Amino acid sequence: xxxxxxxxxxxxxxxxxxxxxxxxxxxxxxxxxxxxxxxxxxxxxxxxxxxxxxxxxxxxxxxxxxxxxxxxxxxxxxxxxxxxxxxxxxxxxxxxxxxxxxxxxxxxxxxxxxxxxxxxxxxxxxxxxxxxxxxxxxxxxxxxxxxxxxxxxxxxxxxxxxxxxxxxxxxxxxxxxxxxxxxxxxxxxxxxxxxxxxxxxxxxxxxxxxxxxxxxxxxxxxxxxxxxxxxxxxxxxxxxxxxxxxxxxxxxxxxxxxxxxxxxxxxxxxxxxxxxxxxxxxxxxxxxxxxxxxxxxxxxxxxxxxxxxxxxxxxxxxxxxxxxxxxxxxxxxxxxxxxxxxxxxxxxxxxxxxxxxxxxxxxxxxxxxxxxxxxxxxxxxxxxxxxxxxxxxxxxxxxxxxxxxxxxxxxxxxxxxxxxxxxxxxxxxxxxxxxxxxxxxxxxxxxxxxxxxxxx
Numbered sequence: 001x002x003x004x005x006x007x008x009x010x011x012x013x014x015x016x017x018x019x020x021x022x023x024x025x026x027x028x029x030x031x032x033x034x035x036x037x038x039x040x041x042x043x044x045x046x047x048x049x050x051x052x053x054x055x056x057x058x059x060x061x062x063x064x065x066x067x068x069x070x071x072x073x074x075x076x077x078x079x080x081x082x083x084x085x086x087x088x089x090x091x092x093x094x095x096x097x098x099x100x101x102x103x104x105x106x107x108x109x110x111x112x113x114x115x116x117x118x119x120x121x122x123x124x125x126x127x128x129x130x131x132x133x134x135x136x137x138x139x140x141x142x143x144x145x146x147x148x149x150x151x152x153x154x155x156x157x158x159x160x161x162x163x164x165x166x167x168x169x170x171x172x173x174x175x176x177x178x179x180x181x182x183x184x185x186x187x188x189x190x191x192x193x194x195x196x197x198x199x200x201x202x203x204x205x206x207x208x209x210x211x212x213x214x215x216x217x218x219x220x221x222x223x224x225x226x227x228x229x230x231x232x233x234x235x236x237x238x239x240x241x242x243x244x245x246x247x248x249x250x251x252x253x254x255x256x257x258x259x260x261x262x263x264x265x266x267x268x269x270x271x272x273x274x275x276x277x278x279x280x281x282x283x284x285x286x287x288x289x290x291x292x293x294x295x296x297x298x299x300x301x302x303x304x305x306x307x308x309x310x311x312x313x314x315x316x317x318x319x320x321x322x323x324x325x326x327x328x329x330x331x332x333x334x335x336x337x338x339x340x341x342x343x344x345x346x347x348x349x350x351x352x353x354x355x356x357x358x359x360x361x362x363x364x365x366x367x368x369x370x371x372x373x374x375x376x377x378x379x380x381x382x383x384x385x386x387x388x389x390x391x392x393x394x395x396x397x398x399x400x401x402x403x404x405x406x407x408x409x410x411x412x413x414x415x416x417x418x419x420x421x422x423x424x425x426x427x428x429x430x431x432x433x434x435x436x437x438x439x440x441x442x443x444x445x446x447x448x449x450x451x452x453x454x455x456x
Contacts, residue, residue, distance in 0.1 A: 224251035385447070
């Protein structure tokens with residue numbers, strides 16, 4: 001019996017942890033399973049197959065996965081056959097069969113390079129062949145060749161490359177995602193054309209380091225060329241993530257500033273404001289270089305008029321990296337104040353076995369690290385609130401994503417600067433029909449993490 005015959009009518013539930021690439025992988029898994037007749041259900045208790053797509057960047061993700069998998073052990077079965085549990089993604093790639101040793105009721109483990117193998121692995125379990133573990137060192141079939149079921153009809157993730165060559169001393173990603181591998185330029189543009197034909201309004205280009213796009217294929221990065229080409233396709237909104245500061249070129253800054261479809265928001269992870277810590281992290285740039293990029297970006301946008309001359313900047317910051325001193329931390333706080341981020345994702349350092357930083361012994365008390373973290377969060381909140389005040393009284397174009405979870409009469413969406421925006425839904429209009437449309441909202445209130453206004 002083929003995989004399509006065995007999976008036809010099989011109920012499945014998908015849970016995703018981690019970065020945007022994990023969510024894109026999940027959309028491919030969903031599309032592949034449903035193309036074979038599997039049926040999505042809203043909860044694990046209803047599912048004959050539960051698939052976890054995982055992240056191993058931080059320890060909390062490991063704990064969350066293990067807790068949720070363990071909780072399924074005593075959950076009533078949805079049918080006569082035992083529920084199948086599959087773990088894929090980065091934790092699957094990293095741990096392999098050790099996961100089954102730790103939690104024997106896991107049936108399938110697969111990695112980041114073999115999403116396409118999942119139906120055959122499920123078929124093997126259904127056929128009584130026992131636990132299935134398959135990990136590959138590189139992709140046997142690109143995930144981009146698989147069908148996709150997008151969570152939003154108007155937005156699509158568009159991977160342009162996978163893997164990373166940077167080997168930051170704290171990061172496990174190069175070990176589980178592999179080395180940088182760019183998709184050919186024509187393949188990306190062909191997928192973009194299909195997305196546009198399906199009515200996609202906003203696309204996010206994906207890669208562990210998009211600024212390096214094309215180096216492995218063309219001998220030099222071609223990310224700026226890609227931004228311009230995608231921007232000229234007729235797409236309404238273009239975003240990208242993630243940018244490594246050491247590879248953000250003048251050409252990419254110019255393309256960002258002068259390509260109308262590119263939204264005036266850039267996520268540029270700094271990780272630390274201390275040159276000593278940045279060197280220990282193996283980040284290959286200095287604070288001075290980073291601030292120079294910020295200046296160049298804002299100057300280029302001032303010339304083009306993008307983002308009312310002030311593009312929104314967001315970042316990632318790690319607190320408590322091994323050996324971080326109070327002076328190092330204060331340097332990070334100073335950088336946050338100088339840049340004026342609209343948003344910052346702050347994390348306490350998480351030791352990842354197999355990375356160079358994991359070998360460093362650090363005697364800094366946990367209470368000191370926690371205190372620094374809380375001080376940084378307060379500073380980031382102040383910075384985000386201040387950044388949003390510039391929108392008061394302005395009219396912003398909002399891509400409607402739905403209604404607020406707290407109030408069905410309140411529309412919610414994203415501004416060009418990636419701010420969450422709320423506005424009352426117009427009376428007598430089905431809010432669902434507004435999803436995916438770009439509407440103008442006059443901002444009347446600016447809070448730390450959202451804007452509120454009225455539809456124009």
